[in-house]
Amino acid sequence: MEENTVINQVVEQIKAQFKDDSSGHDWFHIDRVRRTAKKIATIEQADVYVTELGALLHDIADHKFVENPDEAALTSTAQILSALNVPQKTIEAVQHIVLNCSFKGGVEANKMKSLEGKIVQDADKLDAIGAIGIARTFAFGGKFGAILFDPNIGPMDHKDLASYQKNRSHTINHFHEKLLKLKDLMHTKTAQKMALKRHQFMEDYLIEFHHEWNAEIN
Template sequence: MLTEQQQQIITNIYDYVCIKLANDTTGHDIAHIERVVKLAKHIQSFEPQTNLFIVIISAYLHDVIDDKVIENYQSARNDLLAFMAQQPITQDEQLAIFSIIDNMSFSKNLTKQRALSREGQIVQDADRLDAMGAIGIGRAFYYGGNKHDSMYDPNIKPRILKSKADYRQSNTIINHFYEKLLLLKDKINTPEGKRLAEQRHHFLIEFVKRFEIEWEGE
């Protein structure tokens, strides 16, 4: 159970995130954050040995210093550090939170799996689950449209991503399914996350199959 003080800290962080992501048009808005928090809390309920407070805060903050979302990484990080210093959070808690949000993203784990606490694995699973299924499809097209990517070009083949630079390089939206979304199922950490991922992964496969058939006018 969370204490009254912890609940207030979470409220403060929620308000902070709402302000920071208020103008997001990439699919990393507060609605995404709230879904990730809900999924993380659900998965954590199957992992009672973990710290719910750390899970919730990390889930709320996981995108506020992500360089695919914000314009100036160092400025955003400094702002978050200053904000967190104002909260009654211990140094160990802050280290645990930053260790998660600094290391959980897909792009940072392309070449080597970064070590995450169990709390970090829970938040990572929740974030990856929101990139799958029906919501994941919607977010993929929303993000791709924001970046002016074309929907599909059968002459442009999916890549094997080897670096963050590869990941950030523009490509078709359907290729994003092959390069990332369809790979997420096998990268989930927790048993409950794996269970949820199976359903969402199947939906992705069926969508891509149908999309490619309809693209040909069939």
Template sequence: MNKDLLEKTLLYVKEKFENDYSGHDYYHSVRVYKLAASMCKKENVDLEIVQLASLLHDVDDYKLFNGKAGSCTNAEAFLKENKVSDAKIKTICSIISSISYKGTDTKIPESIEGKIVQDADRLDAIGAIGIARTFAYGGSRNRSMHIPGEKPRENMNFQEYSASNGTI
């Protein structure tokens, strides 16, 4: 990706998430970008698609922007404004709409680029950072950290997952 587009994308993401305390902040997007870029070193992929999709992957997240799951409105507008080709926009939006966790309704991206971005996003959801992000998200939604006796719910579909009030 050319340096100008990279800088514009980083600035856009930083502005979009400057008041985010849910764990889906600018730094999360940058970590996903760096993880995805490192995975690309061993794969034959369109690096620009991976870079843009990884940086923009949360700008339309329904949990953060009260939108519809699978929407790509913000990312698409940004990409068009920056004269990214329609073919790349279509691919990037396909990746963005398929990587978000949706319970048992979660899709596996079709392209290698999408799989890389999804894997990078999942990697940022594990370990110490992932645990911290989980509680940051729950706190940002005024959810209890833990309710003794309440067992974790597993195998929820998208409607059940999105309606859940639990943090863990």
């Protein structure tokens, strides 16, 4: 099967699977990650086909949605791609990406080895910052019952969704807990450059947020 046809088939499956998500992992998140990853892959001279497949499948076994993410990453990827007669070598390269994207061990435990996988992770992180990142963060907060901000609640580090749901939090917390740290975690030079502008936009946004919160006049 031609690479283009494989991509189109995978797009249809992923679109159907993610169309109803409102936690920030909807089809358009996947599509943005895919388009950003393709651009980075071209500049970084990576394998664009493997990168695109990895981006399309990167959230199919997220630890937030499936019980056994490692197993789901390997089996779901193999199932989808072997049904489309994708060569074994390509399947393994994509499995490596999906497996390491679903991992919940945090940054220290990051075992992503391939350039294509690092690019997908970079594109995923880029989608969590900047204007889109801000929107996703408040959408996520709203879905899980957090308020916008409460100056009386101190900083919190949530290890997982359960701790997030148990401990009353506010969404501005997530900027400090995670989003403002992402620009320093990009693997590729291209993503580092893209992250700078998005990071600055969040810094400016937070200044403005607190400015308005404090009823400052100018």
